Amino acid sequence: MELSERKKKVLRSVVDLYIRTAEPVGSKAICELPDMKFSSATIRNEMAALTDMGYLEQPHTSAGRIPSPAGYRLYVDELMADYRLSMDETKSINSAIEEKMQRFDQMMEKVAKLVSQATDLPAISVASRQGGTTVKRFDLILAGAGSVILVMMLSTDEVVNKLIKLPVNATETDIKLLGAVLNAAMTGLTAEEFTAELLEKVMAAAGAAGALVPVILEFTAETLRRSGGTNMAIAGHARLLGLPEYRDVDKAQKVLTSFDEDALANLPAVMQNENGTKVLVGPENVAQELKDTSVVMTKFDIGDGLQGMIGVVGPTRMDYAKVTARLSYFAESLSKLFAKPEQPQLPEPAEKE
Amino acid sequence: MELSERKKKVLRSVVDLYIRTAEPVGSKAICELPDMKFSSATIRNEMAALTDMGYLEQPHTSAGRIPSPAGYRLYVDELMADYRLSMDETKSINSAIEEKMQRFDQMMEKVAKLVSQATDLPAISVASRQGGTTVKRFDLILAGAGSVILVMMLSTDEVVNKLIKLPVNATETDIKLLGAVLNAAMTGLTAEEFTAELLEKVMAAAGAAGALVPVILEFTAETLRRSGGTNMAIAGHARLLGLPEYRDVDKAQKVLTSFDEDALANLPAVMQNENGTKVLVGPENVAQELKDTSVVMTKFDIGDGLQGMIGVVGPTRMDYAKVTARLSYFAESLSKLFAKPEQPQLPEPAEKE
């Protein structure tokens, strides 16, 4: 069912205002907006309708409305006005990039820092090898006193190993079975394909030694993720605390902790088959800890078989238009930067004008 | 003036208790301690004396006492009991290190993460080339419309350049003078030697183009710091928020912001000529934002001309004994790890016992 133009206008206004103020928006505030031709009573009716439809929420009876996740979604998809970057903004982004990218090594950190600065939100920056590494072959060696050695050969021909303590007694046969199961189910998979379903399937098949599966699976995924050349940095943790929604220390802690614990590690996977800018509103995030934050992210090209991604994490009430615009521009500039042959060692001689 | 044994005992007890509880400590609590043979009135007198001497402070008249920075200092230097690591602790540190250090590349991040885990505080980890890089030679090129190009040749024979906008009009002569001053005053210096005094001296000598000096100095210091191979990582931001003193978002934000802004960048310099573990209590920190936090840090050997450092940042009320012990042990284990020829590609075959 389509919303009437007026409803859309009201919804847009509510979201806009809430993004600006972080306070529930009342009917009066809306009807006082410059191009709003109706009285507060009318707006009130519209808002009640939008609430019924699930686009707005009411923190409590006598408060204004705030957008629901569905409301944000609609806003992002259809309602929000384009944000046009000013000359100043483009200039400052470009000069920041040119200035700081002199050395390649700690690049991801630099990028994350710059993105964070540009958006005033915590930012993430990832470079990952396309078409990830996989495991060619698993071997398990029963190693005396209650432990096994896991040996993996990767598609890159690296060999990685790990000593695992046995939580239970397992016989030679159990381990052999487990090895067979691993080789059958988990070879040729990239890090992104290690899902909860896979875990269950393998555990079911592994029988007595099934208890080892979670450890092995996690270790393998982690190894592939890193061997995939994934290099990721997060910057601007502190900016989260500047936002009114994170004056609540517990909330802030939850989100910051999730950063340390790689809750963002699967964002690149989400972007895998996407183009342009992707917005994840609140509960659309897979990671539990991010259920009431939003994520905006964009790909960029590093060349050399590497895929770059930048993104920010913020409150669901985030200035999507502005953030999206700045992020896209950032990605564009970075792509251009990396497309250049190499940074010149010396600038052109000063031209005469 | 020496403190009586009893005063020392009281002071130690106050610090110990405050470290544990984060609440001002009253005379009653002290005299109820197992081996405290005096009444609360006596303790009260002792505490009043310790307050006069500047070792304790009173948040307000009717509250208990908390240690002053001087009190912590004394505690760290003389009073605190050795913390003996349990087998469990050493084991878990060692296995964490062995397990995670499979790949060398993102090592500093890993180390920081592990240290943070082991201490439950934000941690920093730095690897820096010993005997830092210096600038061999500066050149300034006047580049048409109000800008100059700064070209530096480093002791590593790298060449770095930067375009600088002129805030004022400067003539060829001014720039020449500036160039001469830079070459005279700033060649051969490592990043650590770029101090506020140097800045003033150079600015004074540079005359008309003096306005450029701060920019140049900062850029140079930054370049050297990085080219020095300094590689640093911070982890565990979120743990700060778990501490009662940082339930106050503004305080937490100040500290976390300082992490993003390299307030920790000069810690390695502080360690330069130190050995063992160094503790900086509250105001002993140079960085303004860390004036009411404490820092504990230790060096470790990476070999290969690299010097490692690990450290943690926490409230002045921090368990110095425990943190110091864990940090030292960590540093030891890391040194050992790096002293090994190379990580074995496969572990030894399981031994029979």
Next chain:
DNA sequence: TTTAGCACTCCGTTTCTTTGAGTGCTAAGC
């Protein structure tokens, strides 16, 4: 020199009240 006793201070908490922004609904107006 130590300790029991006591008056005093002052913070943190709880409880109660007030205030006002915002709502839904009804009935009148265009």
Next chain:
DNA sequence: GCTTAGCACTCAAAGAAACGGAGTGCTAAA
């Protein structure tokens, strides 16, 4: 049939007042 003015009602947030109790400093006795 929309739109709007009016009104009674709700409820969180802010303020005021009262309370309780932990801790102190001081005095006087042991």
